[in-house]
Amino acid sequence: MSHRRTYIDIHILQTVPPSNLNRDDAGSPKQAVYGGARRARVSSQAWKRATRKAFEDELGLPAEQLGTRTKRVSTLLASRLADRTGLDGEAATRLSNALLAHDLDIKPGKKAAESAYLLFFGRSQLDAIVDLVAERAAELTALADGALAKAVADLPVRAQLTAKHPIDVALFGRMVADIPALNVDAATQVAHALSVHPVEIEFDYYTAVDDEKKPDEDAGAAMIGTVEFTSATLYRFATLDVHHLAHNLDMDFEATIEATRAFLRAFVTSMPTGHQNTFAHRTVPSVVSYVVRHDQPINLVSAFESPIRSRDGIAATAAIRLADELSRTSRMWGFTPLAVASVYNPASTTTARHQDQDTESANVAQAFGTPRSLDEAIDATIAAVRPRLDGATTSR
Incomplete structure (x- = not known):
C-alpha cells in the first residue's frame, strides 16, 4: 500500500x-x-x-463527540468521577488532581479550580480516565496523599488523552508547550x-434613553458611546x-x-x-x-x-x-x-x-x-x- x-x-x-x-x-x-x-x-x-x-x-x-478547551480539566474530571463513583466533591477533586499530576504533570493555575494550561481535549477522553479508577475509587481516596500519588503513578492517564480524539481536536490540533507528548498536529x-477591496473604519455613535425619565426632565441621553465597524x-x-x-x-x-x-x-x-x-x-x-x-x-x-x-x-x-x-x-x-x-x-x-x-x-x-x-x-x-x-x- x-x-x-x-x-x-x-x-x-x-x-x-x-x-x-x-x-x-x-x-x-x-x-x-x-x-x-x-x-x-x-x-x-x-x-x-x-x-x-x-x-x-x-x-x-x-x-x-466533541472537545472542549478549558483550564478546568481537573474540575470536569472530578465531576465525572463523582457522577460515576459516588465520591463527594472533595474526594473526587483530590483523586482528579492526583491522576493529572503524575503522568501528565499538569500544574495548578493561579485559581484553585484551574490548571496552568488551556487544554483542548475530548469529553469522552475524560471518561476513559475515569475508567482507570472507577472500580477502586473509594479505596484510592482513603489513602494518604503520598500513598495516593504512588498508587496512581503507573496508570496510563496520558494515553487516554492521546487516542480516540474528538473530531475538533483531530481537525484543529492541540499544542501544550510544556508537555510535548500531548501535542496533536492539526x-x-x-x-x-x-x-x-480597501476598507475604512467607520464609527456608529449611539445613545440610550432612560425609559422612566419624566417629560419635564432634561432631554439628555442616559448613555452615549461609539462602536467601530466596517x-x-x-x-x-x-x-x-x-x-x-x-x-x-x-x-x-x-x-x-x-x-x-x-x-x-x-x-x-x-x-x-x-x-x-x-x-x-x-x-x-x-x-x-x-x-x-x-x-x-x-x-x-x-x-x-x-x-x-x-x-x-x-x-x-x-x-x-x-x-x-x-x-x-x-x-x-x-x-x-x-x-x-x-x-x-x-x-x-x-x-x-x-x-x-x-x-x-x-x-x-x-x-x-x-x-x-x-x-x-x-x-x-x-x-x-x-x-x-x-x-x-x-x-x-
Whole structure:
C-alpha cells in the first residue's frame, strides 16, 4: 500500500454588512495591509472557534463527540468521577488532581479550580480516565496523599488523552508547550479572511434613553458611546489534509469521512459572533468552491493582491478573479485539481455592462464547474475523497 496525499481546499467569497466580527485590543475591527491597501481582516482563530461552535449548535453533533478547551480539566474530571463513583466533591477533586499530576504533570493555575494550561481535549477522553479508577475509587481516596500519588503513578492517564480524539481536536490540533507528548498536529490550516477591496473604519455613535425619565426632565441621553465597524466582501480559505485527519482519528476511515463532511459544512456556514446583536451581520457566501488536490494546498488570495475598486458592487468581480486564479494555477503551474465542486449563481458572476459577459461566464463555469447546492457540492467532494482513503496508509 502506498502513501497518498489528499487535500481539500475551501475557497469562499462572502459579503458582510456593517459589522465588527473580530476586534483588536482597542475594540477596532481587525485589519491588515495587503497589496498596498488596508483590508478588513478576520483572524483564523475567530473562524476556527465559530466552526467548532457550529459543530454542536448548527450541525447538532453530540457534545460527547466533541472537545472542549478549558483550564478546568481537573474540575470536569472530578465531576465525572463523582457522577460515576459516588465520591463527594472533595474526594473526587483530590483523586482528579492526583491522576493529572503524575503522568501528565499538569500544574495548578493561579485559581484553585484551574490548571496552568488551556487544554483542548475530548469529553469522552475524560471518561476513559475515569475508567482507570472507577472500580477502586473509594479505596484510592482513603489513602494518604503520598500513598495516593504512588498508587496512581503507573496508570496510563496520558494515553487516554492521546487516542480516540474528538473530531475538533483531530481537525484543529492541540499544542501544550510544556508537555510535548500531548501535542496533536492539526489536519486543517485556516487563513485569515481578508477583504478583496480597501476598507475604512467607520464609527456608529449611539445613545440610550432612560425609559422612566419624566417629560419635564432634561432631554439628555442616559448613555452615549461609539462602536467601530466596517463592511466587506471577504475571501476566506481553509485546507484540510484528509489523510492526516485519518491519522489523528486512529485510521478510522468512516469517522474521517464524517469529520470531513462536518468540517466542509461548518466552516462554510459558521460566522464569528463579535457584536452580533448590534449588527445582525450573519450572511451566507456568494461563492463556495471545494477543490480536491493530491499535490499541495493552494491559497488563491493572489487574485486580490490588486484590490478591487468599484462603485457597482464587488462580489461579481471577485468571483471572476477567483475563477481566473484557480484556472491559472492549473494552466501555468500544473496544479490540476482532482475534482472541483462549487456553489455559486452564474447570473451573479458577471460584471455589469461588460462586453464579454459570455466569455466571463464560460471562464467561471470552466473553473468552478456546474453550479450545485451546498449539499450536492459536499456529496461530490466526499465522493472524490472516499476512494483515496480506501486502502491508503499515512505516515507522520
